[in-house]
Amino acid sequence: ALIENVFDHQHLRYNPLRDTWVLVSAHRMKRPWAGQVEKPPEEHTPRYDPRNPLCPGNTRANGEVNSDYDSTFLFENDFPALQPDAPDPGSDQHPLFQSKVARGVCKVMCFHPWSDVTLSLMKKQEVVKVIDKWAELIEELGTTYLWVQIFENKGAMMGCSNPHPHCQVWASNFLPNEPALSDRCQRAYYQKHGEPLLLQYAKQEAEKKERVVVETSDWLAVVPYWATWPYQTLLLPRRHVLRINDLTTEEREGLADIMKQLLTKYDNLFEISFPYSMGWHGAPTGPHLNKDNSHWQLHAHYYPPLLRSATVKKFMVGYEMLAQDQRDLTPEQAAEKLRNLPEEHYKTREN
Amino acid sequence: ALIENVFDHQHLRYNPLRDTWVLVSAHRMKRPWAGQVEKPPEEHTPRYDPRNPLCPGNTRANGEVNSDYDSTFLFENDFPALQPDAPDPGSDQHPLFQSKVARGVCKVMCFHPWSDVTLSLMKKQEVVKVIDKWAELIEELGTTYLWVQIFENKGAMMGCSNPHPHCQVWASNFLPNEPALSDRCQRAYYQKHGEPLLLQYAKQEAEKKERVVVETSDWLAVVPYWATWPYQTLLLPRRHVLRINDLTTEEREGLADIMKQLLTKYDNLFEISFPYSMGWHGAPTGPHLNKDNSHWQLHAHYYPPLLRSATVKKFMVGYEMLAQDQRDLTPEQAAEKLRNLPEEHYKTREN
Ligand SMILES: O=P(O)(O)O[C@H]1O[C@H](CO)[C@@H](O)[C@H](O)[C@H]1O
Ligand SMILES: O=P(O)(O)O[C@H]1O[C@H](CO)[C@@H](O)[C@H](O)[C@H]1O
Numbered sequence: 001a002l003i004e005n006v007f008d009h010q011h012l013r014y015n016p017l018r019d020t021w022v023l024v025s026a027h028r029m030k031r032p033w034a035g036q037v038e039k040p041p042e043e044h045t046p047r048y049d050p051r052n053p054l055c056p057g058n059t060r061a062n063g064e065v066n067s068d069y070d071s072t073f074l075f076e077n078d079f080p081a082l083q084p085d086a087p088d089p090g091s092d093q094h095p096l097f098q099s100k101v102a103r104g105v106c107k108v109m110c111f112h113p114w115s116d117v118t119l120s121l122m123k124k125q126e127v128v129k130v131i132d133k134w135a136e137l138i139e140e141l142g143t144t145y146l147w148v149q150i151f152e153n154k155g156a157m158m159g160c161s162n163p164h165p166h167c168q169v170w171a172s173n174f175l176p177n178e179p180a181l182s183d184r185c186q187r188a189y190y191q192k193h194g195e196p197l198l199l200q201y202a203k204q205e206a207e208k209k210e211r212v213v214v215e216t217s218d219w220l221a222v223v224p225y226w227a228t229w230p231y232q233t234l235l236l237p238r239r240h241v242l243r244i245n246d247l248t249t250e251e252r253e254g255l256a257d258i259m260k261q262l263l264t265k266y267d268n269l270f271e272i273s274f275p276y277s278m279g280w281h282g283a284p285t286g287p288h289l290n291k292d293n294s295h296w297q298l299h300a301h302y303y304p305p306l307l308r309s310a311t312v313k314k315f316m317v318g319y320e321m322l323a324q325d326q327r328d329l330t331p332e333q334a335a336e337k338l339r340n341l342p343e344e345h346y347k348t349r350e351n
Numbered sequence: 352a353l354i355e356n357v358f359d360h361q362h363l364r365y366n367p368l369r370d371t372w373v374l375v376s377a378h379r380m381k382r383p384w385a386g387q388v389e390k391p392p393e394e395h396t397p398r399y400d401p402r403n404p405l406c407p408g409n410t411r412a413n414g415e416v417n418s419d420y421d422s423t424f425l426f427e428n429d430f431p432a433l434q435p436d437a438p439d440p441g442s443d444q445h446p447l448f449q450s451k452v453a454r455g456v457c458k459v460m461c462f463h464p465w466s467d468v469t470l471s472l473m474k475k476q477e478v479v480k481v482i483d484k485w486a487e488l489i490e491e492l493g494t495t496y497l498w499v500q501i502f503e504n505k506g507a508m509m510g511c512s513n514p515h516p517h518c519q520v521w522a523s524n525f526l527p528n529e530p531a532l533s534d535r536c537q538r539a540y541y542q543k544h545g546e547p548l549l550l551q552y553a554k555q556e557a558e559k560k561e562r563v564v565v566e567t568s569d570w571l572a573v574v575p576y577w578a579t580w581p582y583q584t585l586l587l588p589r590r591h592v593l594r595i596n597d598l599t600t601e602e603r604e605g606l607a608d609i610m611k612q613l614l615t616k617y618d619n620l621f622e623i624s625f626p627y628s629m630g631w632h633g634a635p636t637g638p639h640l641n642k643d644n645s646h647w648q649l650h651a652h653y654y655p656p657l658l659r660s661a662t663v664k665k666f667m668v669g670y671e672m673l674a675q676d677q678r679d680l681t682p683e684q685a686a687e688k689l690r691n692l693p694e695e696h697y698k699t700r701e702n
Pocket of ligand 1: 035314315316317318319320326504510511512
């Protein structure tokens with residue numbers, strides 16, 4: 001009770017995965033909002049649109065024709081940020097003007113032939129196929145590349161230019177900033193405490209319960225103690241798992257279940273197809289495959305932008321860009337709200 | 352010529368102020384955009400709006416009445432993220448559930464009595480008054496607080512809920528993440544190279560010229576070599592200056608000049624009132640006032656979101672959130688574009 005009182009007031013919380021702090025100002029939700037409102041997501045996407053370059057059988061910008069796929073569908077990004085053959089800018093530079101070679105590949109993966117479904121609305125076995133494909137990609141691209149980033153931008157609000165359910169995979173010859181930081185933090189924790197950071201964290205959260213959104217025998221989804229986005233969640237296995245391709249068949253089934261449950265809660269929160277960016281972090285690959293990565297634990301981050309309603313998002317600007325992340329409700333409040341939402345999707349519910 | 356060729360291709364650049372890398376994929380500007388478009392900024396803000404809580408003589412949400420001000424105007428934020436009296440959550444916690452006390456104040460400062468002007472359109476002497484007030488705030492709040500963050504969110508796209516020209520000042524008893532990182536990086540550089548990082552950087556850029564947007568005898572505005580936002584700039588004095596209150600009268604006049612020049616270029620880029628978040632970073636204050644801060648150099652960061660036009664912004668999502676910042680045009684291309692824009696504001700230009 002004492003601790004709850006204290007957390008009604010502003011305070012700082014530590015993010016052990018990034019070695020940073022977040023400012024929690026719970027009392028700030030009371031302020032009125034007269035700022036920008038977003039367009040609510042389009043709720044009537046046609047199942048098939050002859051002009052949509054992601055639909056089966058359609059022609060893309062570069063003239064290639066999509067197969068008539070009936071499950072997942074993978075192709076090279078037509079405008080890749082990473083290509084396999086960029087020249088090396090060379091070394092021996094001034095310390096303030098340092099550059100490095102960047103090589104990689106960018107792929108797009110459709111989840112389903114229909115444009116009018118999302119992971120929350122797909123059948124469990126269809127979601128398992130997506131997970132199997134993710135595992136395959138980590139396995140295949142991981143032989144060459146040091147880091148394989150699987151991520152999904154969902155919704156126009158998250159810069160996603162196509163409503164068809166899909167994710168992206170960017171593989172690179174370098175360890176990007178975020179996983180590099182996470183690697184450092186997890187390694188330091190492991191060296192000090194003798195147990196992987198996220199394994200210990202999952203155990204604690206499963207006991208405390210107050211930040212748990214959904215859980216299954218193998219998986220846990222929580223609003224992390226250090227969440228910055230209002231309804232941010234962290235999805236992680238209870239067992240020590242390094243990479244998504246290490247998951248057993250049973251664990252993949254369990255993952256499909258918990259993903260559907262979590263994403264249904266998200267959609268039910270404001271009764272819209274909930275926008276977010278999400279992505280997987282697991283132990284690095286390529287040259288790291290032969291190294292000890294016991295400090296790593298596989299996990300997914302979900303970063304949804306909405307704060308108050310389907311049209312009012314949290315702006316990470318000004319103070320956040322220049323100084324530090326700040327949030328307007330506590331992670332415990334967010335978790336409770338999500339936890340108490342119905343398990344059935346608002347679109348399939350009978351009224 | 353060789354180096355230019357190399358930089359036509361993707362590569363990584365190092366940000367020495369944050370110890371991170373940015374992925375530069377110049378070739379990506381060619382991709383078509385079918386995603387979300389923003390509303391262009393409102394171009395017809397009335398000079399005075401009886402319902403706007405920032406206008407002179409109006410009543411704010413908490414019942415307080417603004418003075419009939421005719422220059423700058425300062426008041427306490429009615430919904431502060433930081434308050435001076437929050438309780439201490441206590442120490443002795445599990446390493447994964449760490450919290451700390453956060454105390455501070457949040458103020459709002461109007462730049463001008465009129466709602467229909469911006470810093471770019473204000474008279475030079477009016478801008479000098481804003482700078483003097485900033486200096487006063489650093490001086491006053493800096494006696495108590497460790498960090499005083501002055502920042503401006505401009506435009507609805509940047510979460511700014513009021514069109515009246517204003518900035519915010521959040522002072523805290525802790526050093527936030529971003530300045531803490533910058534402090535660490537500047538200190539390490541100083542120890543290794545014996546000269547402040549940003550002083551050496553300004554000299555180099557003034558010679559190289561290719562990233563300079565505007566310069567005066569005392570000031571320099573560049574698109575930094577490591578810029579992440581498309582038209583990001585760094586504004587800094589040529590002389591070694593720790594904090595904004597250390598600026599001479601002449602340097603404040605010079606700052607007003609270069610700010611007006613830079614912001615006019617920004618407005619001219621897409622012929623709209625250009626949205627951005629900006630803020631000042633100088634040496635820490637409070638208990639740091641008696642310490643050696645020679646590694647610090649005063650500077651302002653401008654982070655504007657637009658990429659292609661008045662309505663298409665760069666989304667920092669997915670890969671950026673989960674892995675690493677990525678940009679679609681080179682800093683040199685952005686600097687050249689800004690540099691070549693007219694010096695006269697599009698709103699005051701004769702046709
Ligand atoms: O200016 P406001 O309305 O207080 O709030 C705005 O700036 C704050 C500080 O950058 C952010 O935390 C908010 O998300 C943003 O909407
Ligand atoms: O999905 P797209 O259209 O390639 O692009 C989107 O995701 C990318 C990776 O997160 C971002 O860099 C872009 O800013 C965003 O618009």
